[in-house]
Amino acid sequence: MSLIAQLRIIRHFLKLSERDIVIRKGRAILTILGITIGIATLVSLMSVGLGMRQQVEEQLNELLGAGMMLQGSSTADVPEIILENVKSINYVSDAYPVIIMIGQIKTGACVFLGVPAEQIKNYLTGLQILEGRGFYPEEENVIVIQKMVSERLNLHPGDFMTIDIENVGKRTFKIVGVFDVGTVVVAGQIGIIATNIKTAQKVLGREGYVSSIIVRVSDRSKVDYIEKILKEMFPNARITKQEEILKRINSIMDIINGVLIAIASISLLVAGLSIMNTIMMVVRERTREIGTLRAIGAKRWHVLAIFLSEAGILSLLGGIFGCILGIIGVYFIREFIQQLIRIQLLIVISPTILAYGIIIAITIGLLAGFQPSWKGANIRPIEALRYE
Amino acid sequence: MSNIAVELKNVIKIYKLAPGIEIEALKGINLKVNKGEYISIMGPSGSGKTTLLNIIGTMDKPTFGRVIIDGIDVTDMSEKELSDFRCNRIGYLFQFFNLISTLNALENVMLPMILSGKYTEKEAQERAIKLLQLVGVEEKIFKNRPVQMSGGERQRVALARALANEPAIILMDEPTGSLDTATGARVMKLTKVLNEYLNQTFIVVTHNPSVAMIANKMFYIRDGRIFENPPKELLSFDIAMDEKEKYSLLSSQLKILKHSIYLLEERLKRGDISYNSYNETKKKIAEQIDKIEIFLKGAK
Numbered sequence: 305m306s307l308i309a310q311l312r313i314i315r316h317f318l319k320l321s322e323r324d325i326v327i328r329k330g331r332a333i334l335t336i337l338g339i340t341i342g343i344a345t346l347v348s349l350m351s352v353g354l355g356m357r358q359q360v361e362e363q364l365n366e367l368l369g370a371g372m373m374l375q376g377s378s379t380a381d382v383p384e385i386i387l388e389n390v391k392s393i394n395y396v397s398d399a400y401p402v403i404i405m406i407g408q409i410k411t412g413a414c415v416f417l418g419v420p421a422e423q424i425k426n427y428l429t430g431l432q433i434l435e436g437r438g439f440y441p442e443e444e445n446v447i448v449i450q451k452m453v454s455e456r457l458n459l460h461p462g463d464f465m466t467i468d469i470e471n472v473g474k475r476t477f478k479i480v481g482v483f484d485v486g487t488v489v490v491a492g493q494i495g496i497i498a499t500n501i502k503t504a505q506k507v508l509g510r511e512g513y514v515s516s517i518i519v520r521v522s523d524r525s526k527v528d529y530i531e532k533i534l535k536e537m538f539p540n541a542r543i544t545k546q547e548e549i550l551k552r553i554n555s556i557m558d559i560i561n562g563v564l565i566a567i568a569s570i571s572l573l574v575a576g577l578s579i580m581n582t583i584m585m586v587v588r589e590r591t592r593e594i595g596t597l598r599a600i601g602a603k604r605w606h607v608l609a610i611f612l613s614e615a616g617i618l619s620l621l622g623g624i625f626g627c628i629l630g631i632i633g634v635y636f637i638r639e640f641i642q643q644l645i646r647i648q649l650l651i652v653i654s655p656t657i658l659a660y661g662i663i664i665a666i667t668i669g670l671l672a673g674f675q676p677s678w679k680g681a682n683i684r685p686i687e688a689l690r691y692e
Numbered sequence: 693m694s695n696i697a698v699e700l701k702n703v704i705k706i707y708k709l710a711p712g713i714e715i716e717a718l719k720g721i722n723l724k725v726n727k728g729e730y731i732s733i734m735g736p737s738g739s740g741k742t743t744l745l746n747i748i749g750t751m752d753k754p755t756f757g758r759v760i761i762d763g764i765d766v767t768d769m770s771e772k773e774l775s776d777f778r779c780n781r782i783g784y785l786f787q788f789f790n791l792i793s794t795l796n797a798l799e800n801v802m803l804p805m806i807l808s809g810k811y812t813e814k815e816a817q818e819r820a821i822k823l824l825q826l827v828g829v830e831e832k833i834f835k836n837r838p839v840q841m842s843g844g845e846r847q848r849v850a851l852a853r854a855l856a857n858e859p860a861i862i863l864m865d866e867p868t869g870s871l872d873t874a875t876g877a878r879v880m881k882l883t884k885v886l887n888e889y890l891n892q893t894f895i896v897v898t899h900n901p902s903v904a905m906i907a908n909k910m911f912y913i914r915d916g917r918i919f920e921n922p923p924k925e926l927l928s929f930d931i932a933m934d935e936k937e938k939y940s941l942l943s944s945q946l947k948i949l950k951h952s953i954y955l956l957e958e959r960l961k962r963g964d965i966s967y968n969s970y971n972e973t974k975k976k977i978a979e980q981i982d983k984i985e986i987f988l989k990g991a992k
Contacts, residue, residue: 309809316799316806323794596790599751600804600853601779603772685751689790 314609321614324586335582336622339665342575343626346568347661348633351652353561355634359650360553363429364546371520372531372545374538380510382517386538390519393533397522401514402427403504407497408468411456414495416469418504418514424448427518428485428496436461436481444503448481453495467497472507572664575622576672583615583673587680594680595688604681611677612670619669623662630661694763697861697893698725698748703757705743705916717743718754719916725861728891730884732907733918734898740916741897742865748895749782749863750774762860779808783854783862787869789846791838797824797849798834804856823852827882844875851882855892864896868903880906939991946984949977 325332374390376382380403390399403418419427421441435454439446449459459465459479466476477499485496505511519534521527527545534543587594594607631653638649683691705718717740725731735741746752747759750766758767762781769777784790791800801820805811811819824834827848838846847867854862864883868876884906886892897913898904912919953974960970 305809312813313806313809315813316803319799320792320794327794590793592788592790593792596784596786596792597803598775599749599778599784599790601775601777601807601857603775606807686746689751689786 313606314613317606317610318613318617320610321617324590324614325617331582331585332618335578335618336625338578339575339619339622339669340625340629342568342571342668343623343661343665344629344633345571346565346664347627347630347657348637349564349568350561350657350660351630351634351654352637352649353557353564354654354657355650355652356560357554357557358652360557361550362650364550364553371518372527372534372543373516373518373549374534375516375542375544377540377542380505380508380513380515382514382541384505384512384514387517389537390517390534393530395521395523395526395530396519398426398520399517400426401501401517403501403508403515405472405504405508406470408470409453409457409465409495409497411453412494414453414467414497416467416504417496417498418501418507419498420501423518424498428483428498430485431483432485434482434484436479438481438483439498439500441500442502443480443500444506445477445499446480446503447477447497447499448483449479449497450495451482451484453497454479454482456495465497469507472509475507477503572668575665576668579615579619579669580672580676582618583611584676586614587611587676591680591683591688591691594683595685595691598685599689607681608677611680612673615669615673615677616666619665619673620662622669623665626665627658627661630658695727696724696760697727697729697762698723698895699758699760700724700744700748700754701758701760703744703747703754703759705740705747705752706755717916718747721757721916721918723911723918725893725895727860727893728887729909730887730894730896730907731909731911732896732898732904733911733913734901734904735913736899739913741899741913744913744918745863745865745895745897748861749784750778779804780857781860783856783859785847785850785854785862785864785867787866789838789843789850789870791846791850791853793838796835796837797829797841797845800838800849801852801856804853808857810857820852820856823855824849826855827852842875843871844879847871847875847879848882851879855886861893861895864894864898866898866900866903867896868898868900876903935991939988942984942987946981946988949981949984952977 374382382401384401387399387401390396400420400423405416405418407414407416417427421439421443424438425431433448434451436448438448447465449465454460457465461479461481463479464476465479466474468474483498501514502511505513519530521530527547531543531545534541597607597610634651634653638651641649700721700723703718703721703723704716707715707717709715721744733741733744743752747754748761750759750761750769753759754767758765760766761777764777766774766777791797792803795803798817798820801823802813802816805816805819806813821834825831829845829848829852833841833845833849836845838849841849847870851862862883867883868880871879880903883894883896887894894907896903896907904910910920912922914923956965956970956973956977959965960967965973
């Protein structure tokens with residue numbers, strides 16, 4: 305038989321399946337809904353995962369550029385004086401010191417950050433002053449606090465605030481501003497309090513020393529060269545390149561993604577079972593028709609094709625609706641996360657994810673539909689005809 | 693080209709129901725049907741007529757013997773070859789019409805043509821329209837699905853479908869079984885005309901004598917054997933029961949009645965029934981017991 309004739313047969317069968325779906329609307333809708341929910345879960349969770357990864361990458365990029373971080377071995381043991389040496393290396397576009405401490409405030413732990421006034425915007429990406437102002441380069445004993453800290457403790461510019469700094473003890477500072485960041489990298493739920501690097505050094509009693517130096521590099525291809533020079537200059541320093549951090553973050557992201565996909569898989573399994581159940585029912589209902597078809601000359605594969613095409617149509621529709629619902633779902637998840645932990649997620653609707661959604665839907669549909677269809681195709685014709 | 697449409701040579705069909713349990717549905721059938729003949733095979737249910745029809749229609753294979761349809765020995769054909777064979781050479785008409793419920797009249801008739809691969813969609817449609825007109829289906833019904841048609845209309849559509857690929861033979865299994873007498877007669881007349889004027893071979897199996905009479909040759913099937921003349925026992929049913937059989941039956945019945953009285957007494961003890969109704973029922977049963985005991989004494 306020619307290929308065209310075979311295609312003609314398949315087209316006739318598609319019509320058959322399509323009618324069956326239309327005639328038994330209720331059941332078809334429930335089955336499609338099952339797949340829709342499964343695919344929607346998959347699409348939205350994968351989109352969230354992808355969005356998170358891109359967001360982290362972007363922020364890390366803003367923070368370090370194509371750069372690296374130079375650290376000592378304890379809280380603040382990198383001499384600030386080397387800053388000028390670092391800056392003088394070719395292709396280093398900028399370098400600045402940072403001191404990171406952990407503090408306790410009434411609501412729990414916070415990050416107590418020392419950074420030069422003119423660099424705070426580079427370090428805390430997306431920083432916006434909401435109330436008051438930032439601190440000036442030479443201004444001491446003043447802090448800016450993150451919006452969530454301000455809200456929870458009801459503290460505003462002009463108020464004084466006491467922080468119990470790890471290894472140091474309680475210190476009181478004047479608040480000059482309230483800020484917020486659009487970041488997930490530096491701190492999630494713990495608030496950030498920032499002060500001038502000089503104040504941080506004095507608090508620690510380590511004037512002239514910092515915890516790390518952020519090195520920004522103007523030419524990505526020279527990163528390894530600069531790392532080599534830094535290692536020669538400061539053999540005892542730990543140097544972490546942006547791409548290494550990225551790698552570490554990516555491996556965490558892979559785990560998160562894996563968990564998300566595992567969650568989605570459960571709903572996909574349920575979707576598969578619902579298709580299997582539907583096709584089983586269709587085969588049972590139409591057993592006599594299988595006998596009739598075989599009597600008028602249909603082959604086994606024809607019968608198989610009829611039921612598989614029904615599974616295919618149902619799952620294709622489920623896949624399409626699932627993608628649409630998934631996109632809507634992502635926005636809900638973003639809203640939910642924002643309410644919950646005040647982080648604005650980046651939303652990435654990738655065509656690849658949507659294509660995956662549809663391909664996975666059809667694959668699951670055909671796999672789940674295969675067993676009952678195969679069973680239907682292999683019923684002996686005379687038994688099928690006798691079926692009541 | 694031979695003139696024989698169907699030839700069965702000593703066909704035996706044995707069904708294995710379970711290990712050790714076998715039923716011989718056909719016990720050596722020899723049958724020859726010439727092209728253009730209209731034959732009927734008559735028999736009660738369980739006589740093997742549907743089995744015979746399924747073997748002629750290549751839906752089932754004989755355990756022994758040969759089956760030759762349209763001059764071709766189909767006995768050893770593969771499943772796939774048989775599908776093609778059925779598609780092109782055999783038309784089926786069933787008691788319950790067996791139309792595809794999701795397709796309309798026109799599409800049902802087109803289906804065998806599409807399956808055969810010989811026609812384009814348009815050709816199949818044109819031919820289907822002509823066939824439906826031939827069997828007298830009104831045009832307004834062409835787009836109706838089976839549930840929207842009457843029984844007579846459905847069987848006409850099924851007949852058009854059976855004719856679709858110009859089969860060598862058309863097999864009918866109780867074709868009027870689900871139709872009222874008048875509608876059944878109209879459908880049968882239609883097949884008769886097609887047989888007479890188109891020289892189409894028809895084989896009908898039925899237990900209905902008036903359907904069987906339409907054929908120009910009648911066969912009778914009884915307990916897996918085929919006869920050209922009506923076998924005697926086919927006409928009367930032996931209701932006489934020998935004494936021994938009767939004795940054993942009534943002895944069993946006596947035991948059941950005595951047990952009923954025991955159960956009745958138990959119910960009285962439990963207080964489920966009143967003394968009056970106990971007496972009444974017991975009297976009725978006692979009468980039956982007396983009657984049986986009289987027979988059993990006499991038989992001794």
